[in-house]
Amino acid sequence: MSGVEKSSREDKEHGAAIEVRDLHKSFGALEVLSGIDFSVAYGEVVCVIGPSGSGKSTLLRCVNLLEEPTSGTVWVAGDEVTDPDVDIDRVRRGIGMVFQSFNLFPHLTALENLTLPQRRVLGRDKAEAARIGRDRLARVGLTDKEAVYPAKLSGGQQQRVAIARALAMDPQLMLFDEPTSALDPELVGDVLAVMRSLADEGMTMLVVTHEMSFAREVADRVVFMDGGVIVEEGPPEQVIDSPTHARTRSFLARVLDPAAAGLGGPGEDGTDGARP
């Protein structure tokens, strides 16, 4: 038994960063995920796109068990997170998560947002946590904001602090749940730039997003979801530029056409319609 477990674990360690098998999730009578199979390799950047209500965020939240799957299996970095006996707190340490609504801790300064989890979860001492915290803040270009409380930061700055907070835990992979959807359009660029540089450094990233240009330029693979299933997936040039499924085509037409027609870019009606 233990031998089997060991070999399967080693297999996973040399395999995917995220492995999802036949994942179902229902809220009451509503089935949000209807059998998802997919995986993310180490170093890979995968963008999940799709209309609102298609289950993208739920899928992401099942990966670090913020939502408990109804059935199916999820492995992250060799640990089966759906195993009832797994130490989920330990697994989550390795998974950085960035939320649409930032979720910075408002009673702590930017630097304290980074140091408190390091000290309480990883047991780092004060000096080391502060050193790493400052390094990660510098990483997102916010060195001068370390003593500032979140309420005094712009949305874009808050989201960059949130990314830095996740990075301070030295995660093996990062989950992004519509990280730019709550931002004013002029603040989106800074956040995307940070994410792009993370991708360039080889960070494993699973990104739920409506930013098609980001997906096209940064993603190694794009997954299109609709109605709780993966409709199609592949390299961005294939899924975004020449989709094979009608549902993908109609979604992309709604999202991309206003911009292509020069009617004021994303946010006209297609993108807004796709946002939750």
Added chain:
Amino acid sequence: MSTPKSAPTPTPKSAPKSKSMSRRQRTRVVRGVQYAVLLVVVLVVALAADWGEIRRAFFDVEVAKAQFPEIITTALVNTVLYTLLGFGFGLALGLLLALMRLSKVPPYRWLAVAYIEFFRGVPALLVFIALGFGVPLAFQVSLNQYVTVMLALGLVGAAYMAETIRAGILAVPKGQTEAARSLGMSQGRAMVSIVIPQALRIVLPPLTNELILLTKDSSLVYLLGLSLSQYELAKFGRDALNQNRSLTPILIAGLCYLVITLPLGHLVRRLEASTARAR
């Protein structure tokens, strides 16, 4: 509203003009009547009252002077001390009860609800009697006075504070817990490091109100047999009242309470304003 220049508004099927008063006229008459009533009452009181007697009873300068400095150094200090003891114990117990009330284990919830309902429903006086006289008689133990006061004030205060703190915890957005958990914090760690600090900030104004209520309730200590050095404001005032046959000590004791409660009340309003701004 209506200026003389404004166009005459067509009054539909108007009542006879002579009888109707404009809104402004009516306001003036109503206000005039109110001032007149006030003036009459003040005049009657001023003429009928025996001012010499009232002054002797309430504002006897000699009696007043005799109360100092003990009314400050002993009584006021003890009132503050008793209140803080009760508040500290009540806050700790209230936090525990709030967490029990939110527990996923049903018996904890039942216990917390039963406690809260019981202690919110009985008079604080009864709790003081039970702890001050009942417990020593029934168990043949004598509690330290300070412990008695701390328990009596705290047990009642905790019931109110528990409900307040519970509301505060529920007011912290769910995303805060999710962020903490996603960083690898356990449920308990997220509660202690992230949720409770924010919850306490949210409930700071109502908790300060609770402190004001406890300050006043601390007067119930006068029931217990206290030594002179343990007197608080109410007991001190009552003692001096008996000695001097003058209400002056009571008035001064009352003013001493205001010295505590008015600034706290002001603090509550400022905290409320700053919380409102922060949102």
